[in-house]
Amino acid sequence: MDEARNEMRKEDLIFGLDIGASKINLFVGMVDGASVRVLECGDFPLTNADEFDHVVETLKNAAQSIESTVGVDVHDVYVGIAGKHVSSFNYRGLITLPTGEVRSQDIETVKDQASTIPESAGQIIHVFPGEYTLDDQPGIRNPKGLNGRRLGVEVQVVTSRPNAIQNLDKCVKSAGLHTVEFVLEPLAAAYAVLTEDEKELGVxxxxxxxxxxxxxxxxxxxxxxxxxxxxxxxxxxxxxxxxxxxxxxxxxxxxxxxxxxxxxxxxxxxxxxxxxxxxxxxxxxxxxxxxxxxxxxxxxxxxxxxxxxxxxxxxxxxxxxxxxxxxxxxxxxxxxxxxxxxxxxxxxxxGLPKFFSGIQEAFRKPSYATGIGLLHYAARKQRENRRNETGKQITVSVKKGLQWIKDLVQTYF
Missing domain, CATH: 3.30.420.40 (ATPase, nucleotide binding domain)
Structure with a gap:
């Protein structure tokens, strides 16, 4: 643990919160290259999950346990969500391609159209695109760059009753924490326990x-x-x-x-x-x-x-x-x-949690799959954000370089 603490940078820390019906698991981890290093878990039983003040107090204890053991401030957390208040719906989008070729913006447009749902369906947590269709051709996983006239997609939209999300977020805030994102719990668990072969076959x-x-x-x-x-x-x-x-x-x-x-x-x-x-x-x-x-x-x-x-x-x-x-x-x-x-x-x-390093055996149990999976989800999001930031920086640098050349040409020629 001392070695991990010496290597820790604040921007590498990630937190996953699993509030269940009988326990609270608050995990802290680090993004370690392509993997996740689990540092510690605040693991506390819930004797009455329906009592708001009890849940908040237990969550505070879990956060304090992490802070005193690992020596880090707990703030931004990825929060698991599940239960009867969560629903899923299939919706389909279909657009006409303006250029005759599928561009990135066309893919985003058709997904946005498919995920435009009635207010009564609840608050959106996730939108999962399935396979695409291009004109009469079905079963396309990535249509970018293909030629056609009409692009379609079927999406799985996961929603929750707004009051359930509000109450969960209120609980997190009352404990002095901030919700970065709500994550469907079986989706989080999948990051910790499923293999690529299983997902490819359908699991x-x-x-x-x-x-x-x-x-x-x-x-x-x-x-x-x-x-x-x-x-x-x-x-x-x-x-x-x-x-x-x-x-x-x-x-x-x-x-x-x-x-x-x-x-x-x-x-x-x-x-x-x-x-x-x-x-x-x-x-x-x-x-x-x-x-x-x-x-x-x-x-x-x-x-x-x-x-x-x-x-x-x-x-x-x-x-x-x-x-x-x-x-x-x-x-x-x-x-x-x-x-x-x-x-x-x-x-x-x-399914036992895997794909992580750190305090392995203590948490290699199915009951910890969601909490550890939330760390994997958070790490993936962090890597995506860093790639996007790098891409933006490169774009800005190129624009600055082109402007410098343009100014040089105008000055001397």
């Missing part, structure tokens, strides 16, 4: 945390579909609290899920039990671990079935030739990938 990333199961389908570098389901880890915990031989609190059910939960029912001995505190002073009650596994597996299978049905309904399942990648806190449940394979009838793997 669905399912980020299943405590509050929601969020899906993004990638084909190449394009996001073709997104959806969010308000059933996830908290739903499993609620089932456990109601379905065991003795009623228990949600906090105790969460503890039992983490300690004894599994989706591998067949691996359990028939009479294997675990202790559950009885109500009042009645002492411990022995509960069946096989019953616990059945409760968990039933809810997990239902979540995956609802997502599978949605992908089929929107005719997206045929694009997923590279399989399913699971990430998020619920991936800690042993055998969850096997349940997914049975439901989706596709190869499934657990």
């Amino acid at each position: 669905a990333l399912i980020d299943i945390g405590a509050g929601s199961a969020d899906v993004a389908v990638f084909v190449g570098e394009s996001v073709r579909y997104t959806v969010s389901l308000d059933l996830a880890g908290n739903s499993i915990t609620s089932d456990i609290s109601k379905c065991l031989q003795v009623p228990i609190s949600l906090s105790k059910a969460e503890e039992i899920k983490k300690k004894y939960g599994t989706c591998k029912i067949n691996n359990l001995i028939e009479d294997e039990t675990f202790p559950v505190p009885g109500v009042g002073d009645r002492g411990d009650v022995q509960c069946s671990r096989k019953l616990l596994a059945r409760v968990i597996t039933a809810r997990v299978a239902e979540i995956f079935k609802m997502l599978s049905d949605d992908l089929q309904k929107h005719k997206i399942d045929g694009l997923i030739n590279g399989g399913i990648v699971l990430t998020g806190g619920c991936c800690a449940l042993e055998g969850i990938d096997e349940i997914a394979e049975k439901v989706f009838h596709k190869p499934v793997r657990i």
Whole structure:
């Protein structure tokens, strides 16, 4: 850490904030050439994610933890966003090419036309262009420089209810931080866990945390579909609290899920039990671990079935030739990938964060994929901004050079 601190420059620092239903992860990293170096994470549990003041106070603690440990000021953060308030829509744009050749400005124009959406659709978070059409030719990934008369594109527009964004931004500001950009959480996680081969073939990333199961389908570098389901880890915990031989609190059910939960029912001995505190002073009650596994597996299978049905309904399942990648806190449940394979009838793997250096093993878990992915997203944005700035500087330098030559000619000739 001391070596990293000595090498740190303020302009190289990046911050990713993942506010989940059960935790806050505030990551700080550095842009290290083409990769990301993770420096530290403020990792704090949320006992009540619906209480504004509690979330703000926890976020302040996470920021203070980063500042005291790493010795940097936390300010500009990339913030993950997900949940039922997030929606996605397909829109199509079509323009007539004024010069008969596709220019960069024509590509931007047709994308802008396609992403002109009604106000009722919500506030735009991302616009993902798919493949282009040129006259009667479909399936063009980059039409720049081609000749034609009409250029079309279909885009995936991801929006959120304005009040949800405002409340999230208010929370960040109240903690003394500034939101650079809101980033769809499964998009961020994809930067940390997906391979180029998977994206090229077509892959669905399912980020299943405590509050929601969020899906993004990638084909190449394009996001073709997104959806969010308000059933996830908290739903499993609620089932456990109601379905065991003795009623228990949600906090105790969460503890039992983490300690004894599994989706591998067949691996359990028939009479294997675990202790559950009885109500009042009645002492411990022995509960069946096989019953616990059945409760968990039933809810997990239902979540995956609802997502599978949605992908089929929107005719997206045929694009997923590279399989399913699971990430998020619920991936800690042993055998969850096997349940997914049975439901989706596709190869499934657990997505662990990679493509980064620094404190590796501590954060190589699916629950940290979004936070680390936000750093990758921020690093990519930073590199793009630097390229644009360099391009502008070169343009200015060329203009100055041409003006100098012009002035010289006018003076002496």
